[in-house]
Amino acid sequence: MEAGSLLHTPIPWNPKRPIRRRLGPSFPRFFFVRASSSPSSSSSNSERGYRGPKPKRDLIADWVSNNDDVVRSLPIYVGGVSLLAVLFNRTVSGIAPVADASSSQSRADLLTLGLAVTNILTGLISPLGIECRRIYSHLPESVVSELLWVWESLSDVTCCRSLIIVYDSQCILQIGFAAKSSIGDEAVAVDANKLMQGSLYQGVIKSGAQSYLANLFLYPGKSELPFLPSNTQVSRMDSVILQPLGEKGIAIIGGDTIRGFTTSDQAWITLIGEKLDATLAKNVNNLPLAVQD
Numbered sequence: 001m002e003a004g005s006l007l008h009t010p011i012p013w014n015p016k017r018p019i020r021r022r023l024g025p026s027f028p029r030f031f032f033v034r035a036s037s038s039p040s041s042s043s044s045n046s047e048r049g050y051r052g053p054k055p056k057r058d059l060i061a062d063w064v065s066n067n068d069d070v071v072r073s074l075p076i077y078v079g080g081v082s083l084l085a086v087l088f089n090r091t092v093s094g095i096a097p098v099a100d101a102s103s104s105q106s107r108a109d110l111l112t113l114g115l116a117v118t119n120i121l122t123g124l125i126s127p128l129g130i131e132c133r134r135i136y137s138h139l140p141e142s143v144v145s146e147l148l149w150v151w152e153s154l155s156d157v158t159c160c161r162s163l164i165i166v167y168d169s170q171c172i173l174q175i176g177f178a179a180k181s182s183i184g185d186e187a188v189a190v191d192a193n194k195l196m197q198g199s200l201y202q203g204v205i206k207s208g209a210q211s212y213l214a215n216l217f218l219y220p221g222k223s224e225l226p227f228l229p230s231n232t233q234v235s236r237m238d239s240v241i242l243q244p245l246g247e248k249g250i251a252i253i254g255g256d257t258i259r260g261f262t263t264s265d266q267a268w269i270t271l272i273g274e275k276l277d278a279t280l281a282k283n284v285n286n287l288p289l290a291v292q293d
Contacts, residue, residue, distance in 0.1 A: 082116035129177045129229030132187035136172035143283045147173050150272055158269075159260035160253050162228055162237055166192050166201075167249030167280050176254070177237070179229045188227045198224035204242045204250055210270055211242040214259040228254050241266065243273040246281060 086109055135144060147165065154160040155176065162176035171190040178187035195201055200221045204211050216222050216238055228237040237254035241261055244250055251273055255261055261269075 079116045130180045134174040159255035159257045162254035164252040213240045245277040
């Protein structure tokens, strides 16, 4: 065969179908709603909300929060009934009313009386914390909506009872339980400048990672958070998460239970912090100092 005929011989072309990779069910998809400054997009975002994973609800914690007054007064009734039961047992048992150190029954009664009185006193102690709602007055409406969404989401599904957000050297949100001021019936305000000079803030910003204080009582740095109630009963902040918001801010999430935030809570809060940082970086720039209660 001649060389010229080889060059003109048609070569069949049968392209193969492109290979498509399928993602099986083991690859979960997460959706985040982008924040926008336009009113239409902000309203649609607020309706759709966060569609990522949420921690499971704690039924016991929900019941306690929904029956706050009953739970607070419960130690009084338990202590009162216990005290009456001890006195009644002492009366019908035929034991002398005078405590005898050599009697095991007397020692047990004294111990029970002490526990009953402690329960009564615990129920009589009124919480020193106070609820507050302070929002930076010059924030765009879309940002305020997102801040309130963060608060409602955290307080509904975690042990979060206090949320403080400091961004660009200013406190833009203080909501939930706060320490009660010694001057009057007001919540202790957050001093952003003093907070930023503390070791807790500097450590979180330098590392760029979340810091979890599972038992706040054991950390000497708790003195840098005077705006959180620490000596109350129901509203005491026993655990705190410090979540960095980029390089310009921090979110302080206070919980009323020791080691109350689970690992899924911490991961979820990290995602919320990233989303919130993107929104604040776009909408908060050197705003004047003003607070709206």
